[in-house]
Amino acid sequence: xxxxxxxxxxxxxxxxxxxxxxxxxxxxxxxxxxxxxxxxxxxxxxxxxxxxxxxxxxxxxxxxxxxxxxxxxxxxxxxxxxxxxxxxxxxxxxxxxxxxxxxxxxxxxxxxxxxxxxxxxxxxxxxxxxxxxxxxxxxxxxxxxxxxxxxxxxxxxxxxxxxxxxxxxxxxxxxxxxxxxxxxxxxxxxxxxxxxxxxxxxxxxxxxxxxxxxxxxxxxxxxxxxxxxxxxxxxxxxxxxxxxxxxxxxxxxxxxxxxxxxxxxxxxxxxxxxxxxxxxxxxxxxxxxxxxxxxxxxxxxxxxxxxxxxxxxxxxxxxxxxxxxxxxxxxxxxxx
Numbered sequence: 001x002x003x004x005x006x007x008x009x010x011x012x013x014x015x016x017x018x019x020x021x022x023x024x025x026x027x028x029x030x031x032x033x034x035x036x037x038x039x040x041x042x043x044x045x046x047x048x049x050x051x052x053x054x055x056x057x058x059x060x061x062x063x064x065x066x067x068x069x070x071x072x073x074x075x076x077x078x079x080x081x082x083x084x085x086x087x088x089x090x091x092x093x094x095x096x097x098x099x100x101x102x103x104x105x106x107x108x109x110x111x112x113x114x115x116x117x118x119x120x121x122x123x124x125x126x127x128x129x130x131x132x133x134x135x136x137x138x139x140x141x142x143x144x145x146x147x148x149x150x151x152x153x154x155x156x157x158x159x160x161x162x163x164x165x166x167x168x169x170x171x172x173x174x175x176x177x178x179x180x181x182x183x184x185x186x187x188x189x190x191x192x193x194x195x196x197x198x199x200x201x202x203x204x205x206x207x208x209x210x211x212x213x214x215x216x217x218x219x220x221x222x223x224x225x226x227x228x229x230x231x232x233x234x235x236x237x238x239x240x241x242x243x244x245x246x247x248x249x250x251x252x253x254x255x256x257x258x259x260x261x262x263x264x265x266x267x268x269x270x271x272x273x274x275x276x277x278x279x280x281x282x283x284x285x286x287x288x289x290x291x292x293x294x295x296x297x298x299x300x301x302x303x304x305x306x307x308x309x310x311x312x313x314x315x316x317x318x319x320x321x322x323x324x325x326x327x328x329x330x331x332x333x334x335x336x
Contacts, residue, residue, distance in 0.1 A: 077108050081115065094119055094126075133199075140195045147188060155181050190304040193254075197311055206316060209249050212242035212277050215284060218256040219275060225260075229268045236276040243282045245335075247316040255312055255320075258305040259286045259331055266290055270328060284333040293324035 084095045097116040100109045158178050162171070196202040216237050226233055245252075263273050267290020276285040313320055319336040322329065 074108070081108075081112060084115075094122055140191055143188075148185070151181055151185055187304060190308060194304055194308045194311070197308060204248055204251065204315060206246050206248050208244045209247045209252060210242055211245055211252075211282075211284065212237060212279070214249060214252055215256065215275070215277050218253055218260070222257075222260045225264060226273060229264055230271060231263070231268060232272050234272070234274040236274075238277060238279050241279045242277075243279050245282075245316070245318065247318065248312075251312045251316060255309045255333070256284075256286075258309045262305065263288045263290070267329065272328075282334060285330065286333075287328060287330040289328040292326050293322065293329055294326075 081098060084098055097119055098112045100112045100116065102109075155178065158174050158181070161174055166174075193202070219233070219235060219237075223233065260273075263286075267273075267288035269291070270289030272289040274285070274287040276287075277283075278285060310320060313333065314336070317336050318333060321332045321334070323332075324330070
């Protein structure tokens with residue numbers, strides 16, 4: 001941007017015009033005109049010393065007054081810019097553009113113009129990001145819907161083949177195909193749920209929730225599945241004591257469902273699950289003796305579900321701390 005006028009030059013020009021120029025005129029007048037006439041009429045009226053004191057006094061007062069006016073105006077302009085920035089920081093939003101005098105365009109106006117340009121770029125960037133996010137969510141939702149039809153067709157063919165007389169190896173292959181179809185359907189459900197969550201379309205109703213009671217109900221619902229996989233459940237749920245979180249009960253149940261589901265899918269070989277409600281620390285602890293989260297199967301299968309759970313926990317001002325190695329995985333859910 002081309003600089004048309006300099007603030008510092010205006011400051012010097014103003015001081016020269018209103019201080020040094022009148023001073024020069026006064027000195028010239030008294031030197032060549034006034035002193036001789038005044039001295040002849042009354043030499044005691046005004047001598048050189050008093051003239052000098054008067055002139056220097058005028059310089060100091062004028063300098064102080066003009067400087068004070070100049071910097072007061074400068075401070076007001078900078079304070080207005082700082083106020084706009086502070087409002088943005090305090091309200092977590094983009095600031096409004098500040099007014100700029102195009103006919104003047106000194107250093108402060110150039111700073112304001114650059115600030116306005118930055119705001120415009122940020123707003124354009126946020127708008128593009130929002131449009132891309134909306135397009136991505138719409139694409140995921142459409143894909144999740146469109147893929148259900150071929151999966152349903154595949155499941156129908158698998159069911160038909162199961163009625164045919166085929167070898168044991170063929171039956172095992174059909175069972176594996178049916179399991180894979182179910183797994184793909186579950187992944188699509190997780191992906192669709194995560195998309196709805198991040199787009200703000202999933203209902204969220206936080207309330208004071210009895211965590212001990214909620215965990216007990218979740219374990220009761222999942223107990224048959226653990227029993228079917230022959231997984232030993234080690235449960236520590238206080239019967240008389242409990243604690244409360246300001247959380248959405250459906251979201252908390254969904255988080256626990258995801259953790260229990262991951263144990264069944266990726267840690268069933270450990271044949272063990274430990275579920276604890278620590279009232280003193282206000283934590284929910286879920287542990288297993290599976291291969292750990294570094295296992296490739298766990299990484300491929302649990303990513304979307306864990307992302308969904310972490311998003312829900314963050315929304316409820318909670319967090320999950322993961323500790324995992326080859327001997328198992330431990331998840332501690334507590335306040336953020």
